Amino acid sequence: MNQTTHRVGVVGGDGIGPEVIAEALKVARAAGVDLSTVDYDLGGARYLRDGTVLTDEIVDEWRGLDAILLGAVGTPEVPPGVIERGLLLKMRFDLDLYVNQRPFTLAATDPDRQLDFIVIRENTEGTYAGEGGFLRKGTPNEIATQGSVNTRFGVERCVRYAFELAQSRPRKHLTLVHKTNVLTFAGDLWQRTFDEVAVEYPDVDTAYNHVDAACIYFVESPQRYDVIVTDNLFGDILTDLGGAVSGGIGFASSGNLNPDRTGPSMFEPVHGSAPDIAGTGKANPIAAILSAAMMLDFLGESDAAARIRKACADPTALADTTAAFSTEDIGDAVAARL
Numbered sequence: 616m617n618q619t620t621h622r623v624g625v626v627g628g629d630g631i632g633p634e635v636i637a638e639a640l641k642v643a644r645a646a647g648v649d650l651s652t653v654d655y656d657l658g659g660a661r662y663l664r665d666g667t668v669l670t671d672e673i674v675d676e677w678r679g680l681d682a683i684l685l686g687a688v689g690t691p692e693v694p695p696g697v698i699e700r701g702l703l704l705k706m707r708f709d710l711d712l713y714v715n716q717r718p719f720t721l722a723a724t725d726p727d728r729q730l731d732f733i734v735i736r737e738n739t740e741g742t743y744a745g746e747g748g749f750l751r752k753g754t755p756n757e758i759a760t761q762g763s764v765n766t767r768f769g770v771e772r773c774v775r776y777a778f779e780l781a782q783s784r785p786r787k788h789l790t791l792v793h794k795t796n797v798l799t800f801a802g803d804l805w806q807r808t809f810d811e812v813a814v815e816y817p818d819v820d821t822a823y824n825h826v827d828a829a830c831i832y833f834v835e836s837p838q839r840y841d842v843i844v845t846d847n848l849f850g851d852i853l854t855d856l857g858g859a860v861s862g863g864i865g866f867a868s869s870g871n872l873n874p875d876r877t878g879p880s881m882f883e884p885v886h887g888s889a890p891d892i893a894g895t896g897k898a899n900p901i902a903a904i905l906s907a908a909m910m911l912d913f914l915g916e917s918d919a920a921a922r923i924r925k926a927c928a929d930p931t932a933l934a935d936t937t938a939a940f941s942t943e944d945i946g947d948a949v950a951a952r953l
């Protein structure tokens with residue numbers, strides 16, 4: 616067993632966030648990993664209390680950590696964008712977490728229905744960059760623009776990561792998803808970059824799908840996919856669909872990665888804070904547990920990560936468990952299976 620102590624910042628956040636993170640930490644520790652955690656009280660509730668979203672001082676403190684584990688942030692009382700842009704996107708941008716890696720697996724009994732694909736979502740650019748603004752706001756002549764920022768540098772490092780990942784997997788297949796038939800500027804940059812990088816990976820098979828067609832394939836034949844690379848907004852939407860077709864969003868994990876390791880990466884379930892079920896014990900902690908497993912992989916604890924994934928992967932036991940037991944029971948059941 617690896618005896619390294621990993622320093623992890625923990626943002627439980629709002630709603631079901633702290634509940635699922637408690638189970639994720641329980642399972643990680645039960646796997647024998649030595650974690651030294653620092654809690655950060657951030658999210659919608661903190662903002663409502665004292666106006667703090669995320670300060671530069673906290674971000675600087677995080678730079679010295681090994682990883683960050685986040686539950687979910689956001690409360691209905693806070694206007695849209697405050698927490699999303701001020702906390703989550705600030706983390707992604709300031710820590711240069713330029714890859715958002717979202718794996719989807721489904722261990723169906725029928726082998727033809729089994730799923731195992733990964734979406735690589737560019738995580739620092741596109742429409743999320745915040746380019747745009749209002750002109751004559753609130754008047755009948757109001758104008759609002761919201762541009763998509765795509766840099767050669769940003770696209771290339773993301774595409775390169777996706778090729779490396781595809782090359783490391785048995786199928787060695789990578790699909791670019793975009794909307795090159797309409798987004799002829801951004802799409803052209805993505806396609807050209809993809810084609811140029813592809814030359815360096817002759818053993819990786821490539822494909823291209825328009826994002827609308829990809830939505831059909833996600834529902835009808837997601838088995839075709841191995842690794843997908845796409846822009847920030849398409850990746851956001853596609854990964855919710857990915858969750859829906861691979862058992863539900865309660866199983867979808869993610870890593871916001873700084874592959875250059877110039878600072879910590881951040882791991883979070885794809886789902887949100889689900890205030891409607893907060894405190895009921897109904898939240899499925901598997902997405903948070905699998906996000907913690909991704910974190911452990913990234914920290915070099917691949918043996919513990921594999922054991923956690925295996926403990927989460929038994930489809931029949933898990934189906935029974937999630938239907939019958941609480942958030943805590945599921946965490947306990949996974950920990951007991953390790």
Ligand code: IPM
Pocket residue numbers: 699700703704851885
């Ligand atoms: C996600 C979320 C975020 C996103 C929101 C909360 C800003 O939907 O991580 O997928 O759009 O990236």
Ligand code: MN
Pocket residue numbers: 851852855
């Ligand atoms: Mn999303």
